[in-house]
Every structure is written in C-alpha cells, then in structure tokens.
Amino acid sequence: MSGTSGIEGKVIAITGASSGIGEATAIHLAARGARLVLGARREERLNAVVAAIAAQGGTATGVVVDVTRREDLRRLTDTAVDRYGRLDVLVSNAGTMAVSPFDDLRQDDWDAMVATHITGLLNGIGAALPVFRRQRAGHFVNVGSTAAYVVKSPQAVYAATKTAVKVITEGLRQESGPDLRVTLVSPGFTNTEGVGKGGSPEAAEALARQRDEIAMPPSAIASAIGYAVEQPEGVDVSEIVVRPTVQA
Numbered sequence: 001m002s003g004t005s006g007i008e009g010k011v012i013a014i015t016g017a018s019s020g021i022g023e024a025t026a027i028h029l030a031a032r033g034a035r036l037v038l039g040a041r042r043e044e045r046l047n048a049v050v051a052a053i054a055a056q057g058g059t060a061t062g063v064v065v066d067v068t069r070r071e072d073l074r075r076l077t078d079t080a081v082d083r084y085g086r087l088d089v090l091v092s093n094a095g096t097m098a099v100s101p102f103d104d105l106r107q108d109d110w111d112a113m114v115a116t117h118i119t120g121l122l123n124g125i126g127a128a129l130p131v132f133r134r135q136r137a138g139h140f141v142n143v144g145s146t147a148a149y150v151v152k153s154p155q156a157v158y159a160a161t162k163t164a165v166k167v168i169t170e171g172l173r174q175e176s177g178p179d180l181r182v183t184l185v186s187p188g189f190t191n192t193e194g195v196g197k198g199g200s201p202e203a204a205e206a207l208a209r210q211r212d213e214i215a216m217p218p219s220a221i222a223s224a225i226g227y228a229v230e231q232p233e234g235v236d237v238s239e240i241v242v243r244p245t246v247q248a
C-alpha cells in the first residue's frame with residue numbers, strides 16, 4: 001500500500017544511509033513496513049545495510065549516490081519511482097562533520113561541508129519536488145544539527161551550513177502548500193562514526209571524546225524521524241530538536 005499516513009508501505013529515500021543516523025533510520029522505518037531506497041557513496045557499507053534489512057524481512061534497495069552531484073539525487077528518486085511507483089518521503093541526512101579552527105585553513109573540508117549540506121540538500125529538493133508535486137503528496141525530512149542553534153568553536157563552518165539547512169527547510173515549508181510536508185530534525189551529540197571524522201586531528205579527538213562521554217544512540221533520531229513520518233495526512237511536524245540530557 002502507499003497510504004499518506006503511518007509508515008507501513010511508504011516509499012522512503014534516505015541519503016547518508018550507509019552508517020550512523022541514516023542507517024538507524026533505515027532500520028527503524030524498514031521494521032515498520034516502509035519500502036526504502038538508500039543512498040551513500042560507500043557501496044559495501046550500503047550493501048551491508050540493505051542486506052541487514054532484507055534479513056529482517058524488510059524491503060530496501062541501495063543506490064550509490066554522492067549528494068553533491070545533481071544527477072545522483074535524480075537517480076535516487078528515479079529508482080524509487082521506477083521500482084515502487086512513487087516516492088513518499090526524502091530524508092536528506094548525508095553529512096560531514098569535518099570541523100577545524102579557521103587557522104588550520106582546511107579549505108577542502110569547508111567546501112565539502114558546503115557542498116554536502118547545502119548543495120546536497122538543494123539537489124535533493126530539485127529531484128524530489130517535481131515528484132511530490134505530481135503526486136500531490138510528499139514529505140521532506142531534513143537533518144540539521146543543534147550546531148545551528150548554539151555555535152561552538154571550532155565548528156563555525158559546520159554550524160553555518162546547518163543553519164542553511166534550517167533556513168532552507170523553513171523557506172521550503174512556507175512554499176510547500178497544502179499537499180506537502182516539511183520537517184527539520186536537529187540532532188545533538190549522537191553516537192556515530194561521523195563525529196569529527198575528516199576534521200583536524202585535535203578537533204576530531206575532542207569531539208570523539210565528548211561523544212563517548214555524552215552522546216545518545218542514533219536510534220533516538222531514527223524514532224524522531226519516524227514520529228514525523230507516521231503523522232496523519234495534513235499534520236506537519238515542522239521541527240524536532242533532540243539532545244542528550246547532559247548536552248549544554
């Protein structure tokens with residue numbers, strides 16, 4: 001079935017589904033009967049997630065996707081429509097937390113965060129919006145960060161790009177009209193391999209240490225996303241912020 005409420009039967013595409021929050025979200029939604037199209041760059045990791053879902057009796061397809069490439073997002077949404085006849089939800093989750101102080105001049109990392117979080121999100125909107133308009137139904141779920149609410153050094157570029165995610169999501173919501181739903185889910189510290197990955201060694205180490213002390217499991221975000229998706233038609237959960245209780 002492809003109802004517009006609940007999770008069962010919904011066709012849901014998720015970017016950044018090869019690990020962490022995306023993987024946990026895929027597993028959460030698959031267990032509740034969603035049909036999934038999962039995108040990320042690491043094919044082996046993606047295949048492992050697809051296989052784990054299939055082993056539990058769920059339905060998932062993997063598509064190798066780099067969100068910074070427009071045509072890759074189109075391939076992700078086309079796969080949903082070709083295989084399952086529709087696309088109900090796009091979860092734009094792919095991200096990179098390559099944080100560092102400005103003086104380190106890690107400009108490739110700055111570019112990657114801009115490309116992944118801003119261009120990547122826009123590529124998802126460009127691919128899914130026409131499908132949603134045609135269907136007169138659809139749901140954008142965009143993964144932001146508490147970094148967009150509280151800026152901490154040395155996370156300025158990361159925080160700026162996540163602030164862009166927040167702003168784009170709110171603007172999209174205002175333009176979405178009565179048929180579409182738009183949700184921002186902003187996680188605080190979550191226990192994933194991505195925390196600080198690719199950043200300066202000092203920043204990565206500090207973040208990993210903090211993660212190991214205070215982070216919540218990625219299932220906390222998966223269930224927040226599930227909550228937004230399972231609402232009845234006409235109910236839009238616009239924004240959810242989820243933090244570990246100990247996070248300032």
Ligand code: NDP
Pocket residue numbers: 015016017018019020021022039040041042043045065066067068093094095096097116143144145146147186187188189190191192193194195197
């Ligand atoms: P992970 O590193 O585990 O997950 C990131 C995912 O994004 C991976 O699946 C990665 O897969 C994918 N990805 C990265 N770049 C690209 C790209 N260019 N194209 C396609 N996929 C890409 O970390 P998290 O699960 O923690 O991160 C998920 C999201 O949650 C991110 O947007 C992050 O900013 C956000 N977040 C995380 C927090 C945390 O504390 N963990 C806190 C707040 C927000 P692959 O490398 O295979 O492409």
